[in-house]
Amino acid sequence: MSNKVAIIASNGGLFDAYKVFNIATAAAATEKEVAIFFTFEGLNLIHKQGMHALPMPAGAEHYAEGFAKANVPAIPQLVEMAQELGVKFIACQMTMDVMGLTTDDFVEGIEVGGAVTFLEFAKDAAPSLTF
Amino acid sequence: MSIKVDFQLDAKGLSCPMPIVKTKKAMADLVDGQILEVSATDKGSKADIAAWAESVGHQYIGTMEEESVLKHYIRKCSDDTMDEKIFERTIGLEEAMEREGLILDVREEAEFAFGHIKGAKSIPMGELDARLSELDKKQEVYVVCRTGKRSDLAAQKLTAHGFTKVFNVLPGMTSWTGDLTAFSSVEMEELSLRTPRPVATTE
Numbered sequence: 001m002s003n004k005v006a007i008i009a010s011n012g013g014l015f016d017a018y019k020v021f022n023i024a025t026a027a028a029a030t031e032k033e034v035a036i037f038f039t040f041e042g043l044n045l046i047h048k049q050g051m052h053a054l055p056m057p058a059g060a061e062h063y064a065e066g067f068a069k070a071n072v073p074a075i076p077q078l079v080e081m082a083q084e085l086g087v088k089f090i091a092c093q094m095t096m097d098v099m100g101l102t103t104d105d106f107v108e109g110i111e112v113g114g115a116v117t118f119l120e121f122a123k124d125a126a127p128s129l130t131f
Numbered sequence: 132m133s134i135k136v137d138f139q140l141d142a143k144g145l146s147c148p149m150p151i152v153k154t155k156k157a158m159a160d161l162v163d164g165q166i167l168e169v170s171a172t173d174k175g176s177k178a179d180i181a182a183w184a185e186s187v188g189h190q191y192i193g194t195m196e197e198e199s200v201l202k203h204y205i206r207k208c209s210d211d212t213m214d215e216k217i218f219e220r221t222i223g224l225e226e227a228m229e230r231e232g233l234i235l236d237v238r239e240e241a242e243f244a245f246g247h248i249k250g251a252k253s254i255p256m257g258e259l260d261a262r263l264s265e266l267d268k269k270q271e272v273y274v275v276c277r278t279g280k281r282s283d284l285a286a287q288k289l290t291a292h293g294f295t296k297v298f299n300v301l302p303g304m305t306s307w308t309g310d311l312t313a314f315s316s317v318e319m320e321e322l323s324l325r326t327p328r329p330v331a332t333t334e
Contacts, residue, residue: 029155
């Protein structure tokens with residue numbers, strides 16, 4: 001049985017962030033080795049400022065109340081939790097170049113890599129997930 | 132009601148995946164064999180905690196619901212398999228059931244509360260020394276636990292204290308297919324009246 005979970009985060013909305021970080025922290029808490037490859041809009045999820053103000057999907061703004069009521073942790077809190085549990089964050093170098101971003105724009109402790117970095121991790125991971 | 136536990140974790144008001152994340156962290160403070168009680172209001176936590184324990188290798192004992200708070204009981208066990216049989220006088224579960232004598236269940240109180248053989252007496256392994264006087268040396272004693280590991284130790288201990296009619300029941304409750312009795316409402320009531328023993332709380 002594989003002890004690795006590989007996740008690709010390629011979208012930058014609030015819902016996307018919850019899908020990514022909930023699965024990642026749950027997997028890490030279950031003693032899996034977890035890596036997330038952040039690419040394209042997915043980079044928003046670990047952007048120092050961006051992660052504090054991720055957009056809801058258009059037309060879903062009314063869910064804000066539900067999030068507050070269910071006492072769902074804020075994304076920056078989940079990011080911190082994930083890192084504390086040892087989840088590896090890999091930011092996509094190519095996307096960073098296109099968007100003019102550097103490691104200073106992101107939370108501490110990330111790795112920067114290309115597609116092969118992720119593929120190498122993911123080759124024996126199960127499940128591999130894309131959000 | 133209060134079941135005797137070693138650690139308590141308050142995860143009330145937290146949503147998924149926080150109860151699991153906190154449980155994982157809390158578990159690090161326990162030594163093998165200790166019991167953690169997790170209080171949570173996230174309804175999904177019941178299935179999640181059970182799946183988590185199964186995946187990580189701890190023993191999920193059960194969940195009770197009280198006034199919309201779920202109380203989950205987990206026993207830390209990195210290795211509960213019976214690796215070394217020291218006590219030689221053993222008896223099969225079914226055979227023991229057919230004989231006269233006392234079934235002595237040395238699992239933790241929480242494990243006992245969620246299901247035991249009808250009529251069995253509960254003395255957790257850790258309390259055995261202090262409660263030997265509750266047992267009759269003249270009676271046959273069939274010691275049972277989950278896998279046979281703790282009961283092996285308990286049987287040795289009883290023998291060392293002069294008990295001669297002691298048997299270790301193998302395999303243990305993991306192989307029990309007969310009826311299980313959970314605590315009755317009266318027993319639950321008694322537990323709730325008991326002064327809770329101070330327990331460590333974990334953040």
